[in-house]
Structure formats: C-alpha cells, structure tokens
Amino acid sequence: MKFNTKTIHGGQHNVDPAYGSVMPPIYQTSTYSQSTPGGHKGFEYSRTRNPTRTALQNSLASIENGKHGLAFGSGLAAIDAVIKLLQPGDEVVSTNDLYGGSYRLFKNVFEKFGIKFHFIGMQDASKIENYINENTKLLWVETPTNPMMNIIDIKACSSIAKSHNILLAVDNTFATPYLQQPLDLGADIVMHSATKYLGGHSDVVMGALIVNDNELAEKLYFIQNASGAVCGPQDSFLVLRGIKTLHIRIQRHCENGKAIANFLTSHPKIEKVYWPGLPTHPNHDIAKQQMNDFGGMISFTTKGNLMADAIKVVENLKIFTLAESLGGVESLAGHPASMTQASIPKEEREKTGVVDSLIRLSVGIEDVDDLIEDLKQALG
Numbered sequence: 001m002k003f004n005t006k007t008i009h010g011g012q013h014n015v016d017p018a019y020g021s022v023m024p025p026i027y028q029t030s031t032y033s034q035s036t037p038g039g040h041k042g043f044e045y046s047r048t049r050n051p052t053r054t055a056l057q058n059s060l061a062s063i064e065n066g067k068h069g070l071a072f073g074s075g076l077a078a079i080d081a082v083i084k085l086l087q088p089g090d091e092v093v094s095t096n097d098l099y100g101g102s103y104r105l106f107k108n109v110f111e112k113f114g115i116k117f118h119f120i121g122m123q124d125a126s127k128i129e130n131y132i133n134e135n136t137k138l139l140w141v142e143t144p145t146n147p148m149m150n151i152i153d154i155k156a157c158s159s160i161a162k163s164h165n166i167l168l169a170v171d172n173t174f175a176t177p178y179l180q181q182p183l184d185l186g187a188d189i190v191m192h193s194a195t196k197y198l199g200g201h202s203d204v205v206m207g208a209l210i211v212n213d214n215e216l217a218e219k220l221y222f223i224q225n226a227s228g229a230v231c232g233p234q235d236s237f238l239v240l241r242g243i244k245t246l247h248i249r250i251q252r253h254c255e256n257g258k259a260i261a262n263f264l265t266s267h268p269k270i271e272k273v274y275w276p277g278l279p280t281h282p283n284h285d286i287a288k289q290q291m292n293d294f295g296g297m298i299s300f301t302t303k304g305n306l307m308a309d310a311i312k313v314v315e316n317l318k319i320f321t322l323a324e325s326l327g328g329v330e331s332l333a334g335h336p337a338s339m340t341q342a343s344i345p346k347e348e349r350e351k352t353g354v355v356d357s358l359i360r361l362s363v364g365i366e367d368v369d370d371l372i373e374d375l376k377q378a379l380g
C-alpha cells in the first residue's frame with residue numbers, strides 16, 4: 001500500500017470479526033472473561049492489551065513503515081519507556097534544542113537515576129562523535145526541532161549510531177510520517193507525541209513508539225505493561241480516526257505554512273523566520289533530502305527582541321489561539337520562552353535561539369487568507 005492508503009487501511013484488516021463494523025469498536029473494558037485460567041481470546045487485562053489500542057498500534061506501525069507500534073498515555077510517557085531501556089551509568093547524546101518537557105524528563109527525572117545526558121547541537125552531525133564514549137547507549141534526535149525548526153540529518157546520525165552499536169531514536173512529532181519516515185532512514189525507534197498531528201484535532205493526549213526489531217519491541221512492550229503508562233480505548237479510537245485524514249491535513253498544513261512563511265519573511269517588523277522550506281534556512285538542503293515537504297510549524301522573532309512586543313502580538317491574534325500544543329486543524333500561537341520551553345534555564349534556551357521575542361506558530365488548515373489577515377492586524 002502507498003502512504004495515503006495506509007493511513008486509512010494500514011493494519012486494519014479483520015478489526016471486528018463479530019459484526020464487521022468498519023471502525024474498530026471502543027472496547028471500554030478493563031478485563032476479559034476466561035473459561036479457565038489462561039483460557040482467553042488473546043486479551044486478559046487492558047493495561048497489557050486492549051483491542052482498540054491494538055488496532056491503533058497496528059495503524060501506527062503501518063504508517064511509519066515499522067513492524068511494531070506501541071501507544072502510551074502521552075508523548076512523554078512514550079519517551080519515558082525508551083529511557084527505561086537504559087541502566088544507571090549509561091549515557092545519552094540528545095539534541096539540545098528540543099521540546100522543554102523532554103529536556104525536563106531527561107534532566108530532572110532520569111539524571112537522578114544515574115543516566116547522563118549530553119545536550120548538543122546536531123545540525124552538524126560530525127560533532128556528535130565527540131560526545132560518544134563506551135557508556136553511550138542512545139542518540140536522541142528531534143527533527144525538525146521544537147521550537148527552532150533545526151533539521152538534523154537522520155541518515156548521518158544512523159551511520160554514527162550503527163558504527164558505535166548504539167540505538168537511534170527520532171522524535172517525529174513535527175514532521176509526521178507523511179513528511180519523513182525515520183525507520184527508512186536508519187532509525188531504530190520512532191517516537192510521537194500523538195497529541196499533535198496524528199490525533200490532529202486537539203482533543204487527546206497520547207504518545208507512540210514504532211520499531212522494526214522484534215527483540216527491541218519485546219523490551220518496550222514489557223516496559224509498556226510493567227510501567228503501565230497506557231492510553232485508554234476512547235483515546236485510541238480518536239487517534240485512529242485522526243490518522244485516517246493525516247495525509248490531506250498535512251498537505252494543507254504545508255501549503256498554508258509556505259504562504260505564511262513567505263508573508264512573514266517580507267514583513268518589516270519581523271527579524272527572522274525559521275521554516276525549513278525557506279531556501280535561506282541553514283539546513284534547507286538536508287530538509288529537502290529527508291522530508292517530502294516542510295510542514296506547518298514556523299517560528300519567528302520580532303525586531304528589537306522585546307518580550308513585551310512578542311506578547312502583544314500573540315495577545316492580538318484573533319483566529320490563531322494563544323495556547324500550548326500544536327498540530328491540530330486550528331491555528332495556534334505560542335511564546336516558547338514563557339510556555340513550552342519555560343522549564344529550560346534562560347541561558348540554556350538562549351544558546352539555542354529561544355530568545356524573548358520568539359513566537360511559534362502551528363499553522364492550521366483554515367483559509368490561508370484569513371490567517372495572513374490575522375497576522376497582519378496582530379503585527380500592526
């Protein structure tokens with residue numbers, strides 16, 4: 001199947017053998033009857049397995065070209081499961097410009113358990129090897145990065161990871177498999193905040209992992225069940241429904257993203273625009289190689305770099321909603337320094353470009369003329 005068919009049918013054969021319902025039922029049950037101890041139909045307790053979650057997990061595996069999909073109660077719960085593959089004393093080399101909550105989980109939770117994280121700029125992949133030693137077990141890559149929209153070369157990271165026999169995990173939340181398929185580029189683990197584009201309607205919090213290797217999948221299924229950070233059947237249904245329109249939504253996000261990036265680039269009050277589709281973007285060539293298009297996430301700074309100016313702009317917006325999160329059909333705007341990246345110390349965040357005047361847009365799929373008018377009046 002091609003991608004646009006997989007979003008609808010991938011992994012969905014024989015979903016409801018009982019009545020043939022086209023969508024899988026929401027199996028709102030915690031447990032399943034057994035005729036004799038162990039005599040069940042493949043499902044015994046919903047932390048371990050639930051048929052609606054299984055339908056979603058099969059869809060996730062299909063759209064990312066993987067063999068195994070796992071769904072969790074949030075994106076951070078999915079990342080938490082990956083880090084639990086490690087032991088005290090192990091080291092991780094991670095992107096330095098990444099979602100603030102991922103940074104907080106690494107730094108404030110897992111460092112306490114003796115895991116060491118190196119946060120580095122990965123746009124020049126040749127620098128990564130300087131931070132790898134015999135304790136390194138994982139490369140954690142987010143691309144495009146949140147919120148600076150840096151692009152990291154997944155293939156180059158994969159060859160480094162393979163030569164040192166370490167795992168490569170890619171947070172594919174911003175790109176989605178419509179734009180980029182990390183497993184095909186050599187990653188071992190793909191991670192999603194399914195809260196975002198996969199769900200697509202700002203009505204659910206969920207995380208996902210997709211892998212190819214059977215042994216790695218077994219370890220992750222064990223952690224999923226043992227730690228128990230699973231999502232419920234209702235949420236599984238919602239994300240499965242979201243995935244069915246992923247391809248047409250992202251197509252429009254990309255079209256609108258391009259028009260807005262071009263509008264912002266020519267606006268006299270704007271200092272810098274960060275969108276990987278702009279030929280002036282420093283990693284535009286890598287983006288062109290590993291992505292099919294450039295998405296609807298855009299960051300920009302206002303001239304003078306004043307926090308008050310940026311806050312005024314986001315407060316003035318009428319169609320864009322000032323809110324955390326991204327990837328829904330509706331356009332959102334955020335102020336990373338005080339919102340998504342607030343858990344990163346100011347000196348650290350400024351090193352990666354998250355300055356006080358930075359504004360992040362999640363461009364939705366409304367009429368683009370209305371969105372541009374809204375930005376015009378807010379900047380005015």
Ligand code: P1T
Nearest residue numbers: 074075076099173193195206324325340
């Ligand atoms: O919110 P949650 O579903 O737990 O996912 C965490 C996460 C992981 N990775 C990336 C790239 C993310 O963007 C997120 C969540 N991000 C936001 C809430 C945000 O507004 O950026």
